[in-house]
Amino acid sequence: MLHGLPRKIRTAFMLQALLASLALLLGGYLVLLVIKFGLVNAVLEEEAAHFWELHAASPVQPPPNTAMIRGYLLESGSSPMSLPRNLRGLAPGFHEMGASDQLVLVDEQPAGRLYLVFLRSQAQRMALWFGLVPVLLVLLAVYGASWVTYRVSHRAVSPVNWLARRVSQWDPLYPDASELSPERLPPDVQGEVRQLAAALRGMAGRIGDHVARERNFTRDASHELRTPLTVIRMASDMALASQALTPGLQRSLQRIQRAGQDMEALIDALLILAREANIEPQAEWIEVADVVRYEALSAAASLAGRPVELEVHVAAPCPLRVPPQVLHVVIGNLLRNACNYTEAGRVDVTVEADRLVVADTGIGMSQEALARIFEPFFRVEPERRKGHGLGMPIVYRLCERFGWKIQLQSTLGRGTTVTLQLH
Numbered sequence: 001m002l003h004g005l006p007r008k009i010r011t012a013f014m015l016q017a018l019l020a021s022l023a024l025l026l027g028g029y030l031v032l033l034v035i036k037f038g039l040v041n042a043v044l045e046e047e048a049a050h051f052w053e054l055h056a057a058s059p060v061q062p063p064p065n066t067a068m069i070r071g072y073l074l075e076s077g078s079s080p081m082s083l084p085r086n087l088r089g090l091a092p093g094f095h096e097m098g099a100s101d102q103l104v105l106v107d108e109q110p111a112g113r114l115y116l117v118f119l120r121s122q123a124q125r126m127a128l129w130f131g132l133v134p135v136l137l138v139l140l141a142v143y144g145a146s147w148v149t150y151r152v153s154h155r156a157v158s159p160v161n162w163l164a165r166r167v168s169q170w171d172p173l174y175p176d177a178s179e180l181s182p183e184r185l186p187p188d189v190q191g192e193v194r195q196l197a198a199a200l201r202g203m204a205g206r207i208g209d210h211v212a213r214e215r216n217f218t219r220d221a222s223h224e225l226r227t228p229l230t231v232i233r234m235a236s237d238m239a240l241a242s243q244a245l246t247p248g249l250q251r252s253l254q255r256i257q258r259a260g261q262d263m264e265a266l267i268d269a270l271l272i273l274a275r276e277a278n279i280e281p282q283a284e285w286i287e288v289a290d291v292v293r294y295e296a297l298s299a300a301a302s303l304a305g306r307p308v309e310l311e312v313h314v315a316a317p318c319p320l321r322v323p324p325q326v327l328h329v330v331i332g333n334l335l336r337n338a339c340n341y342t343e344a345g346r347v348d349v350t351v352e353a354d355r356l357v358v359a360d361t362g363i364g365m366s367q368e369a370l371a372r373i374f375e376p377f378f379r380v381e382p383e384r385r386k387g388h389g390l391g392m393p394i395v396y397r398l399c400e401r402f403g404w405k406i407q408l409q410s411t412l413g414r415g416t417t418v419t420l421q422l423h
Contacts, residue, residue, distance in 0.1 A: 013150040020142045041094050044069070044105035044116045052109055059111075068118060075112035087115050159193040162186060167200060177204035225267055233260045258298050262332060265325035269398060288318040288422065289351045291327050292335075296349060299335040307344045310335075316353040320422055322402060330398055333391040334358045334418055341380065345415070354423035365410040373408060 047064055051071065054061040063071025072083055080088045086097060092108040103118040166179050178184070180201040182194075189197060236257040240250065292312055300310050320327065338347045338360040345361030365373065365380055372378045374396040399406045405421040 010150070013146050013153075017143060017146045020146070021139060040103050040118050041105065044094070044103075044118055045107070047071075048105060048107040048114050048116055051114060052107075052111070055111060063114060064116065070117040070119075072115040072117070073112055074115065076110070078112070083115065087117070090115070155188070159186070159189040162189065163193060163197055163200070170204065175204035175207055177201040180204075226264070229260050229264055229267075233257060236260065255301060262298070262328070265328040265332075266394075268323065268325040269329040269394070283321050283323050285319055285321050286324050286327060288320055288327065288331075288356060289314045291324070291331050292349055292351055292356070295328065295332045295335050298332065299339045299347075302336065302339050306342075308339065308342050308347060309345075310339065310347045311349070313348060313350045315350060318351050318353055318356070318422065326398055326402065330395050330404075330420070331356065333395050334420070337391060338362065338416070338418075342415070354421065356420040356422065357417065358420075359415065359417040361415040364412045364414050364416055365408075366412050370408060370410050 047069060051061070051064060055073075063073045065071055072087065074080060074083060086102075087104065087106075090104060090106050092106045092113070095104040095106065096102075097104055105116045105118075107114045107116070163180075170176060177200065180197045182198070185194060185197060236253050239245070239253050240257070245253070289312070292314075296310055296312050303310060334356075335347070335349065335358065338358050342360045342362035347358070347360045347362075350357040350359075363380070369378075369380050373380075373392050376390060376393045396406065398404075399420070407419045407421070408416060409419075410416040
């Protein structure tokens with residue numbers, strides 16, 4: 001496939017040659033008209049003036065009769081029957097005789113009328129040599145100059161074209177810039193293009209280093225975070241197995257255990273986002289309603305002491321093939337946001353065959369806040385202690401990763417409705 005720059009240069013030169021051709025053809029046509037109606041007319045008028053001067057000196061002077069001009073003299077009082085038939089009815093002036101292929105000048109003087117006939121074939125021959133041949137020569141010169149200029153321009157941009165082809169073949173995550181090393185560059189890659197190749201090679205190296213650091217960080221961070229979480233879960237499991245726990249202590253341990261599970265799910269979701277898009281995470285069939293019920297129990301704990309009702313409505317089954325931890329993170333964030341920003345009223349979660357709807361009667365959002373809800377670290381009410389403004393951006397990125405569509409409708413002071421389209 002041709003790259004943009006060579007194609008544009010070729011198009012520009014083709015357009016230039018076309019416009020030059022049209023201009024020269026128009027100029028040639030104008031030259032023909034000038035020769036036909038200007039030059040021939042001027043020649044005939046000069047020939048007529050010269051004849052009348054000679055006629056004044058010698059009345060027996062015959063009219064011109066040359067290879068290009070035929071002359072006829074009709075003296076005053078003579079009958080026009082002596083003239084050729086096609087000239088008898090002509091008035092004084094210049095005439096183009098289409099049928100007989102002639103150009104005729106009728107010049108009237110007191111001594112009579114002079115008819116000068118110029119053969120059109122002669123005019124065409126003059127136009128050919130004085131008009132068309134120069135036009136063709138100029139046209140060939142324009143074509144030759146355009147071709148030479150195009151070849152020079154093509155040679156000038158070929159290093160850029162070569163560089164563009166090499167860069168277009170790079171893997172965005174693992175760019176191989178070995179071909180841009182100075183010893184492997186073609187000889188015609190010089191000047192600014194060589195500097196550009198060096199800059200691209202350096203940038204590719206930095207991208208590779210960045211990808212390697214990110215990969216190592218995600219691997220090390222997941223390992224280091226999972227270790228204390230495993231300890232927390234095992235310790236909470238052992239503590240919950242004790243028979244001497246008070247109800248309050250049992251609830252606290254259950255919250256610790258649930259928070260550890262949520263943290264593990266969040267770590268898995270973040271690792272999925274950190275992987276390349278072409279690597280599919282491990283998925284399984286899961287019922288959305290089961291995840292909603294589990295997350296609703298966790299979110300209900302934050303409603304203690306507030307007059308808020310949280311209800312789950314299952315209108316239809318909604319099976320989904322997805323990594324379970326991803327669905328837990330998305331639904332958990334939506335429910336926690338709805339509960340955290342609802343001081344009184346209701347939070348209704350509806351599971352349908354292809355979507356999930358979370359509606360609350362909380363504080364709502366203005367249109368300005370609604371437009372920024374997916375920005376990292378943005379919070380509707382910064383004075384609230386809960387949250388850091390990262391929940392909804394993570395939800396949005398996970399939805400993009402798995403092809404889900406999330407929509408928010410909110411009215412300030414009346415609540416928010418979140419629709420998550422899953423199919």
